[in-house]
Structures are given as structure tokens and as C-alpha cells.
Amino acid sequence: MLSIDCLDGYYGRSQVLYQVALHVAPGELVAVLGRNGSGRSSLARAVMGLLVCRGQISWAGTSLRGLSTHAISRLGVGYVPESRDVFASLSVAQNLDLGKKAGLRGAAQLPWSMSMAFERFPELARRADTLAGVLSGGEQQLLSLCRCLMGAPACLVLDEPLEGLAPDLAQRVADLLLLCRDQGLAVLLIEQKLDLTAELASRCYVLGRGEVVFEGPTTEALRAGSRCAPWLAA
Numbered sequence: 001m002l003s004i005d006c007l008d009g010y011y012g013r014s015q016v017l018y019q020v021a022l023h024v025a026p027g028e029l030v031a032v033l034g035r036n037g038s039g040r041s042s043l044a045r046a047v048m049g050l051l052v053c054r055g056q057i058s059w060a061g062t063s064l065r066g067l068s069t070h071a072i073s074r075l076g077v078g079y080v081p082e083s084r085d086v087f088a089s090l091s092v093a094q095n096l097d098l099g100k101k102a103g104l105r106g107a108a109q110l111p112w113s114m115s116m117a118f119e120r121f122p123e124l125a126r127r128a129d130t131l132a133g134v135l136s137g138g139e140q141q142l143l144s145l146c147r148c149l150m151g152a153p154a155c156l157v158l159d160e161p162l163e164g165l166a167p168d169l170a171q172r173v174a175d176l177l178l179l180c181r182d183q184g185l186a187v188l189l190i191e192q193k194l195d196l197t198a199e200l201a202s203r204c205y206v207l208g209r210g211e212v213v214f215e216g217p218t219t220e221a222l223r224a225g226s227r228c229a230p231w232l233a234a
Contacts, residue, residue: 001025002047002077002155002186007055009039009046009210016042017053018211022188026154029177029187031201031218033194034231039210040190041082044159047188048072048079059155074101078153082160082190084144088133092124095132095143099150117146120176123169137164145173155186162193174200194232198222206231 002024009017017039024030032040045051049069057064064072073079087095096114118125121142127135132143145161158177162170174196181187191197197204197218204221206214208231214221221228 001060002188003056003058004043004047005056007043007046007053007057009042009051009053011042011051016210017046017051018209020055020207020210020212022205022212022215024155024186024188026186027181027184028203029181029189029201031197031204032188032190032207033197033204033218033221033228034207038207038231040207041159042210043207044079044081044157044188044190047077047157073151073153076152076154078148078151078156080144080148080156080158080161082163084137084140086132086135086140086143086147089131091129091131092135092143093128095147096150099147101151112146112149112152114150117149120172121146138166138169141165142169142173145176149180153185155188156180157188159190160192161189162191162196170196194222 005021007017007020008015020043032043034040042051046053047057049064049067049072059075059077062075087098093114096117123139124142124146132140135143141161141164162173165173170193177187177200189201201218204218205212206221206228213231214228220226
């Protein structure tokens with residue numbers, strides 16, 4: 001289980017997370033909702049060791065506090081950042097190859113290979129030899145997700161993986177995330193597309209000004225006139 005408790009996060013002297021607590025079990029997809037600037041991306045960065053923080057963060061009973069991003073990844077936690085972070089000077093196929101990891105602790109049972117990535121997303125197959133830096137934003141988003149899955153993570157932390165995708169492609173990515181959940185991965189999804197999020201996550205957390213202001217069913221959080229509405233408006 002991914003477990004976070006009493007988490008405070010900081011950029012220098014500026015505090016951006018306040019006593020955040022959440023959990024995601026294997027085989028569960030949980031959403032983190034909120035406006036831009038609410039602390040959602042900071043939460044993902046904290047999980048991956050990219051934010052100075054205090055409190056408790058653990059995966060499968062192992063504390064992640066103080067570990068490097070590389071070490072956290074080796075424990076089976078995969079991360080797809082909002083910034084995508086593809087290797088621009090390498091080809092699509094080379095980026096995917098770099099995602100492979102051997103001997104992971106707690107690796108998922110979801111089989112994933114380059115051929116499977118190309119079969120599910122022909123957009124990438126057609127550009128296998130193209131440098132990642134010249135791909136469109138949506139193509140880079142797909143590449144970042146598929147590269148993460150090449151490492152067979154058991155936990156996924158996804159920061160707006162549907163951003164920049166056309167509706168049909170966003171739906172195919174959503175279907176892949178449901179497959180990951182059904183294969184036993186713990187999935188923490190940060191997303192702005194509320195309609196698709198409602199289809200994917202039965203449970204959510206809403207952040208406001210760095211604090212959890214709601215925890216419960218996603219349908220309740222997104223219901224018209226709910227108390228979460230002020231924290232979700234653009």
C-alpha cells in the first residue's frame with residue numbers, strides 16, 4: 001500500500017503541503033483533484049523524493065522518506081511527471097529501452113514490452129526511430145507513460161497523464177490505467193479531466209491550498225453544488 005500521513009512539504013522556506021494524509025491499496029485507482037496551485041504536483045514530487053518534506057511516506061511497508069528518486073523507483077514506484085521528461089536526443093525506441101529495469105522489489109505482474117506499447121499506441125510505433133524531442137506534446141505524454149510501464153512498476157504516480165491528448169487517445173490511455181488497476185497496481189492519479197476521472201476513480205482526495213479538504217467518493221466530490229465545487233473550479 002502507498003501510505004502518506006501527516007505530510008508537510010516545502011520549497012525552501014515556503015510550505016506547500018500541510019498534514020496531507022492518503023492511502024492507495026494495490027488494485028485501487030485513487031484520484032487527487034484540485035485547482036492548479038493546490039499542491040497536487042507537489043504531492044507527487046514528495047512521493048518521489050523530489051520535495052523537502054516532513055511526515056510519513058511509505059510503499060509496501062518501506063519508508064520512502066530520505067530515499068533518492070532512483071531508489072524509490074527500484075522499490076517499484078513508477079512516476080509519470082506533468083513535464084513528461086523524455087530524453088529529447090534519443091529515439092522513441094531508445095526511450096522505451098531505458099525504462100527497462102531488472103530485479104525490482106515488488107514488481108507488478110502486468111507484462112509490458114515495446115511491442116505491446118506499439119500495438120496499443122500505433123502513434124508511437126510509426127515514430128519508433130524519431131527523436132523524442134520533436135514529438136508533439138501528446139506523443140511525448142504517451143512515451144513517458146509507456147517508458148514508465150517498461151519498468152514493471154507495482155505502484156504508479158501519474159501527474160496529468162491525459163493532458164494534451166485528443167478525446168479518443170485520452171480514452172485509450174484511461175482504458176490502460178484501468179487495466180493497470182485490474183492487474184493489481186496501486187494507481188495515484190492527478191488529473192484535470194474530471195469527466196474521465198469520474199469513470200476511473202471511485203474514490204478521491206481534493207486538495208485546497210495544500211490541504212486535504214475532501215476524502216470520499218469521486219461522484220460525491222463532482223456532484224453539482226457539492227462542497228468541493230469551490231476547490232475544483234478553474
